Amino acid sequence: MARPPRFDTDQLLDAAVALAAAGGPAAVTMSAVAQAVGAPSGSVYHRFAGRPALLAEVWLRTVERFQRGYLAVLDGEPDPHRAARAGSRYVVAWSRENPREAALLLYGAADFGRADWSGEHTARADSGNGRVFATVSGLALALGATDEQARDRVTVALVDLPLSVVRRHLRAGTVLPPHAESLAEECTAALLA
Amino acid sequence: MARPPRFDTDQLLDAAVALAAAGGPAAVTMSAVAQAVGAPSGSVYHRFAGRPALLAEVWLRTVERFQRGYLAVLDGEPDPHRAARAGSRYVVAWSRENPREAALLLYGAADFGRADWSGEHTARADSGNGRVFATVSGLALALGATDEQARDRVTVALVDLPLSVVRRHLRAGTVLPPHAESLAEECTAALLA
DNA sequence: ACAGTATTGGAGACCGCTCTCCAATAAATT
DNA sequence: AATTTATTGGAGAGCGGTCTCCAATACTGT
Numbered sequence: 001m002a003r004p005p006r007f008d009t010d011q012l013l014d015a016a017v018a019l020a021a022a023g024g025p026a027a028v029t030m031s032a033v034a035q036a037v038g039a040p041s042g043s044v045y046h047r048f049a050g051r052p053a054l055l056a057e058v059w060l061r062t063v064e065r066f067q068r069g070y071l072a073v074l075d076g077e078p079d080p081h082r083a084a085r086a087g088s089r090y091v092v093a094w095s096r097e098n099p100r101e102a103a104l105l106l107y108g109a110a111d112f113g114r115a116d117w118s119g120e121h122t123a124r125a126d127s128g129n130g131r132v133f134a135t136v137s138g139l140a141l142a143l144g145a146t147d148e149q150a151r152d153r154v155t156v157a158l159v160d161l162p163l164s165v166v167r168r169h170l171r172a173g174t175v176l177p178p179h180a181e182s183l184a185e186e187c188t189a190a191l192l193a
Numbered sequence: 194m195a196r197p198p199r200f201d202t203d204q205l206l207d208a209a210v211a212l213a214a215a216g217g218p219a220a221v222t223m224s225a226v227a228q229a230v231g232a233p234s235g236s237v238y239h240r241f242a243g244r245p246a247l248l249a250e251v252w253l254r255t256v257e258r259f260q261r262g263y264l265a266v267l268d269g270e271p272d273p274h275r276a277a278r279a280g281s282r283y284v285v286a287w288s289r290e291n292p293r294e295a296a297l298l299l300y301g302a303a304d305f306g307r308a309d310w311s312g313e314h315t316a317r318a319d320s321g322n323g324r325v326f327a328t329v330s331g332l333a334l335a336l337g338a339t340d341e342q343a344r345d346r347v348t349v350a351l352v353d354l355p356l357s358v359v360r361r362h363l364r365a366g367t368v369l370p371p372h373a374e375s376l377a378e379e380c381t382a383a384l385l386a
Numbered sequence: 387a388c389a390g391t392a393t394t395g396g397a398g399a400c401c402g403c404t405c406t407c408c409a410a411t412a413a414a415t416t
Numbered sequence: 417a418a419t420t421t422a423t424t425g426g427a428g429a430g431c432g433g434t435c436t437c438c439a440a441t442a443c444t445g446t
Contacts, residue, residue, distance in 0.1 A: 002392035003442045024304055026219045031433060040395045045435070108364050111217055149372040152358075156380060160357035164349055171301050179342040187349060190383050195422035196412045224403060233425045238405070 007039045009047050009057075016058040021100035025111045028055060052116035059112040060124050062101045066094060067128050074135050074158075080142040081192060084158055088188035091162035092181045095170065103170045106163070132159075143192060157191035200232045202240050202250075209251040214293035218304045221248060245309035252305040253317050255294045259287060260321050267328050267351075273335040274385060277351055281381035284355035285374045288363065296363045299356070325352075336385060350384035 015036040019027045030051055034041045048054040073090045077083035095102035108114075109125055117125075140154040162184040169176050208229035212220045223244055227234045241247040266283045270276035288295035301307075302318055310318075333347040355377040362369050 002390080002444070003394075004444095005393060007394090025217075029433060030435080041433095041435085042396070042437090043394060046393065051434070110364065148370065149376055152370070152372075152376055153380065156354070156357055156376070160360065161349070161354060164353035164357045165345075167353065171303065177341065177345070179345075183342050183345055183349070187346065187384055190386065191380055193383070195414070195420080196424075197414095198423065200424090222403060223405085234403095234405085235407090235426070236424060239423065244404070 007037055007043050007047075011037055012039075012044060012047060012054075013058050013061055016054060017062065017100050017104060020058065020107075021103040025055065025107055025113070028058065030054065049118075052113050053118065053121070055112040056114075056117045056121035056125075059104070059109055060121065060128075062104045063109075063125070064128055065098075065101065066105060067132055069094060071131060071135055074139065080139050081189070083139060084143075084154075084188055084192055085185045087158055088162045088184045089181045091159075092166055092176065092184045095166040096176050096180070099170060099175075102166060106167055106170060153191060157188045161187050161191065200230055200236050200240075204230055205232075205237060205240060205247075206251050206254055209247060210255065210293050210297060213251065213300075214296040218248065218300055218306070221251065223247065242311075245306050246311065246314070248305040249307075249310045249314035249318075252297070252302055253314065253321075255297045256302075256318070257321055258291075258294065259298060260325055262287060264324060264328055267332065273332050274382070276332060277336075277347075277381055277385055278378045280351055281355045281377045282374045284352075285359055285369065285377045288359040289369050289373070292363060292368075295359060299360055299363060346384060350381045354380055354384065 012033055015033050016028050019032055019036065028051075030044050030048075031041055033054065034044045044054070048057065070087060070090055074083050074087045077086055114122065114125070136155055136158055137151070139158065140151045143154060145151045145154050165180055165184045165187070166176060169180070205226055208226050209221050212225055212229065221244075223237050223241075224234055226247065227237045237247070241250065263280060263283055267276050267280045270279050307315065307318070329348055329351055330344070332351065333344045336347060338344045338347050358373055358377045358380070359369060362373070
């Protein structure tokens with residue numbers, strides 16, 4: 001019924017991921033993506049309404065891919081301490097397997113122009129964040145964290161700390177050391193003890 | 194001997210800090226800085242050789258201001274455990290007092306165009322990082338960290354973890370909760386126990 | 387074979403940013 | 417008062433990025 005596409009959406013987003021990992025969100029321009037896959041700029045604008053839409057899609061695809069596996073790990077383990085350790089380890093392992101996409105996540109949605117996103121895109125972002133927040137809150141409750149500081153501590157242990165372990169390596173573009181998974185797991189366990 | 198300056202270097206750098214805190218490194222353009230202080234673009238180019246030089250100066254001034262106090266705290270306390278706790282607390286307290294400059298430090302030198310810096314600027318950056326690295330290494334030794342994983346754990350406890358505590362609040366532009374200092378201190382202590 | 391349609395391919399207007407250049411200006415020195 | 421010098425003030429060229437627009441294209445269903 002129509003001419004088959006030579007450049008599909010995922011191919012363009014893959015190029016955008018590579019550009020962002022190498023040069024930050026600012027390097028993700030419509031022309032750079034077009035040039036990276038050898039497409040004319042018209043093809044890029046055919047799939048994305050504009051640069052904000054492209055940035056939103058590349059951010060959301062990446063963060064949703066990560067969250068899917070992360071939530072599966074946290075929900076798949078009934079014991080909260082073991083769930084926390086597995087989650088921490090998962091963050092590092094996922095970053096090792098997907099270094100370019102992990103480098104993206106070290107930035108924030110704001111760096112990807114969240115202020116210019118459409119309502120649908122911001123809603124998708126909020127929805128994903130809400131699911132993670134709910135799961136972490138449930139885990140914090142199971143761990144007996146009642147006051148705000150204790151809940152913040154669980155958040156640090158589950159989310160921020162494993163990201164810290166990988167941050168310096170990803171930013172430098174070097175591979176993660178072999179012991180990174182166990183380091184993150186031990187640190188998380190130490191915070192929850 | 195000459196006409197007195199209406200716009201001095203620190204004034205321009207202050208404007209650059211505000212712009213970076215609000216919109217990231219990409220928002221720090223020569224014209225934006227000029228417009229922020231009401232100066233013509235010529236005045237900005239009179240003080241900075243170009244955009245890379247401006248970005249280098251704003252990054253280095255900020256990171257050096259932070260490191261000065263941080264190293265003083267770490268070196269001022271002979272007991273390594275107490276030094277670590279004090280350092281962790283200092284990171285949070287400094288961020289509370291200097292939210293815009295702290296928001297800068299959440300980015301990396303690479304985001305401020307380190308690749309385009311002059312030799313002098315990269316040398317300054319390396320020198321500061323080297324001093325911090327030396328101090329943290331000395332502290333790790335005093336804490337009995339022998340293998341690489343143990344030393345990484347000290348680095349996480351001293352540097353990455355307190356930064357994680359403040360990251361989400363700074364990125365969101367909200368004030369740090371009152372218990373942030375003690376949260377960071379307790380987490381650091383837990384990792385070093 | 388034919389018509390319909392999504393997609394390509396690229397030209398070009400528009401805009402903001404970088405950087406250069408130079409005359410005008412205002413203090414300090416003699 | 418004359419001279420010197422750092423700085424201001426702003427105009428404008430050049431460049432790269434965004435976005436629009438439209439003809440050409442290549443495939444699908446009938």
